[in-house]
Amino acid sequence: MSSLDGTVLVTGGAGYIGSHTVRALREAGRDVVVYDSLELGRREAVIDAPLVIGNIADSDLVTATCNEHGVTQLVHFAAYKAVGESMKSPAKYWRNNVAGSVELYEACLAAGVHDVVFSSSCSVNGTPAAVPVSEDAPIHPESVYAESKAMVERILSCYKITHGLNSVSLRYFNAAGASFDGRIGEDWAYSQNLVPLAMKALLLGNPRLTVFGNDYDTPDGTCIRDYIHVDDLADAHVKALAYLGGGGDTTAVNVGTGVGSSVLDVLNATADVAGKPVPYDVAPRRAGDPVSTYSDPTFAQTALGWRAQYGLKEIINSAYTWHRSQMESDARSTPQDRPHPVWPTDAAR
Numbered sequence: 439m440s441s442l443d444g445t446v447l448v449t450g451g452a453g454y455i456g457s458h459t460v461r462a463l464r465e466a467g468r469d470v471v472v473y474d475s476l477e478l479g480r481r482e483a484v485i486d487a488p489l490v491i492g493n494i495a496d497s498d499l500v501t502a503t504c505n506e507h508g509v510t511q512l513v514h515f516a517a518y519k520a521v522g523e524s525m526k527s528p529a530k531y532w533r534n535n536v537a538g539s540v541e542l543y544e545a546c547l548a549a550g551v552h553d554v555v556f557s558s559s560c561s562v563n564g565t566p567a568a569v570p571v572s573e574d575a576p577i578h579p580e581s582v583y584a585e586s587k588a589m590v591e592r593i594l595s596c597y598k599i600t601h602g603l604n605s606v607s608l609r610y611f612n613a614a615g616a617s618f619d620g621r622i623g624e625d626w627a628y629s630q631n632l633v634p635l636a637m638k639a640l641l642l643g644n645p646r647l648t649v650f651g652n653d654y655d656t657p658d659g660t661c662i663r664d665y666i667h668v669d670d671l672a673d674a675h676v677k678a679l680a681y682l683g684g685g686g687d688t689t690a691v692n693v694g695t696g697v698g699s700s701v702l703d704v705l706n707a708t709a710d711v712a713g714k715p716v717p718y719d720v721a722p723r724r725a726g727d728p729v730s731t732y733s734d735p736t737f738a739q740t741a742l743g744w745r746a747q748y749g750l751k752e753i754i755n756s757a758y759t760w761h762r763s764q765m766e767s768d769a770r771s772t773p774q775d776r777p778h779p780v781w782p783t784d785a786a787r
């Protein structure tokens with residue numbers, strides 16, 4: 439039996455990118471079981487798949503889940519992602535992102551799982567020496583969070599040698615946007631990323647958005663990033679599992695559009711869609727922010743047959759639709775119906 443005939447275990451499948459990927463996998467005809475602590479995820483974001491509530495470090499529960507559901511492949515999203523918090527509380531990141539991943543891989547191996555798609559990040563390259571960034575750019579993490587991702591990539595390379603575990607580490611650029619049917623998206627209560635914060639400033643007016651630095655050496659003076667629609671990212675996972683199921687070897691793949699957009703490009707696109715400007719203030723540059731980073735998508739196309747279908751316009755349109763619908767349903771619900779943010783995160787990279 440090919441590993442593609444079995445069930446996919448999706449850790450962190452109740453989170454932002456995980457929940458979109460679960461839907462994409464189901465639409466591709468895959469059986470899925472979601473495994474999430476719900477610490478930062480939402481039960482209602484899990485659509486059309488069973489949910490097991492647990493921690494990735496609980497080896498017995500992971501192995502039992504794999505055995506019960508006939509799991510053959512793993513997609514591993516579950517992690518903390520707040521760069522600033524990782525510098526203040528590094529042990530929290532080593533434990534959850536690194537030690538938790540090791541426990542998870544051991545438990546999956548015990549259940550006979552040999553294919554892993556891992557959520558890595560373009561932040562493993564730190565401030566890139568050149569753009570666009572290709573997979574052979576130097577690994578140079580500049581935060582504990584980024585280091586935790588680089589370490590798990592290294593650990594996966596070792597598991598290939600020691601246990602024959604095959605993996606694709608997908609190095610995401612900046613995930614953004616929402617599902618086109620408006621059902622799931624990136625909750626601004628849980629995120630400090632640009633698009634949800636711009637939507638919050640636009641729709642609530644308070645707080646105003648802070649733009650960190652407008653005196654960079656870029657066409658409009660603001661930082662440049664590669665914003666990738668979350669459904670495009672989800673599709674990359676479907677294709678990475680197919681690559682592994684077809685016997686593909688362990689590798690790392692950059693997942694971005696190849697197009698850089700400045701902070702002001704994002705705010706202008708938002709104003710175009712909403713018909714009114716995003717209120718913002720300019721603050722000094724933030725330490726550790728690369729001036730410009732965007733992906734070279736060539737290898738993703740060659741190795742996985744994947745490339746992004748959507749651009750900034752679709753990202754902003756879908757996010758705006760989703761945030762407006764959330765506000766309308768919040769206005770209809772009672773305060774105790776509303777989900778509680780656990781802690782505000784900062785720039786996920």
Ligand SMILES: NC(=O)c1ccc[n+]([C@@H]2O[C@H](COP(=O)([O-])OP(=O)(O)OC[C@H]3O[C@@H](n4cnc5c(N)ncnc54)[C@H](O)[C@@H]3O)[C@@H](O)[C@H]2O)c1
Pocket residue numbers: 449450451452453454455456473474475476477478479480492493494495514515516517518519534538557558559560610611612613614786787
């Ligand atoms: N959002 C981005 O732009 C971005 C960029 C690069 C990499 N990533 C990585 O992608 C992954 C998903 O990101 P996201 O934006 O969807 O984050 P998210 O916080 O929305 O989702 C993470 C999910 O993992 C769960 N989780 C965390 N620790 C767990 C544990 N020990 N056991 C079980 N469940 C646990 C949380 O409850 C949450 O549902 C993360 O690994 C993140 O580091 C995200």
